[in-house]
Amino acid sequence: MARPRANNYSDKRRVILDRSAELFSEYGYDRASMNKIATACGVSKANLYHYYKDKDELLFDVIRFHLEHLLQVVKAADQPDLPPEKRLQELVTALLEAYRDADAQHSVQISSMRFLSDDRQTELKNMERDLVRTFANAILGVAPQIKDTTLLKPVTMSLFGMVNWHYLWFKSGGPVTRADYSELVTRLIVDGTRDILQPRGRRIAARRRRSQRIRSDFNEREPA
8 A cells, every 4th residue: 555645745855955055056966865865854765665666767857847946937937928128028037036045056056957867858958948949039039130041940949048157156145136147138138149149250340330339429429
C-alpha cells in the first residue's frame, strides 16, 4: 500500500527543491549528494526519497519549476497593445524581477541541465524556447526591419545574455537598480538595431548625424 501524502507535502517539496538548488549551485550537481541534501533539508535520507526517488528527478524539478515561474511571470507581463519599446521594457523588467532571489535556480539551469536525459532536456528546452519566442516577438515590435532575417535570433539571444548573467555582478542596494538595468537593456536593443541593416559605413555616418543633432539640440536649450 502506498504511503499517504502529508497535508504539507507540497510545502516540504518546495523546501527540498530550494535547498537542492542551493547545493547544486554551490557544490555542483555531481558533488551534491542525496545525503547532503537530506541534511540541508533537516530530514532523513529515507524521508527525502519519499519526495524524490533520485537526484536526477530533483534536478529536473528544480529547473522545471524555475522555468514555469519565469513563463508565468513573463506571459502575465506581456502586453502586445503597448507601444513597442514600452512592451519590451515591461518584459525585461518582469524577467529581472522573476530572477530576484532565484540566483541558485538560475545557475543550475545554465550549468546542470546537461546532466539530464535527452528527453528531459528536450522538455526543458521547449520551455526555454517559449520564453525566447515571447521576447523575439517583442523585439520585432521595436525592430521590424529584422523580421525574416538571420539577425532576429542573435539580437534576441544578446538580450538574454545581458539579462541571464546579470546575477554575477548585480547587487541589491547598489548604484544600479533593476529598473535602471531594464531601461538600459531596452535602450541597447532599440538603439543597437535601428541601423543594423545598413552597411557599416552608413551606420557610422548615421550615428554621427544623430550625435550632432543631439549636441545641437542641447546647445539650443542652453541659456545665453
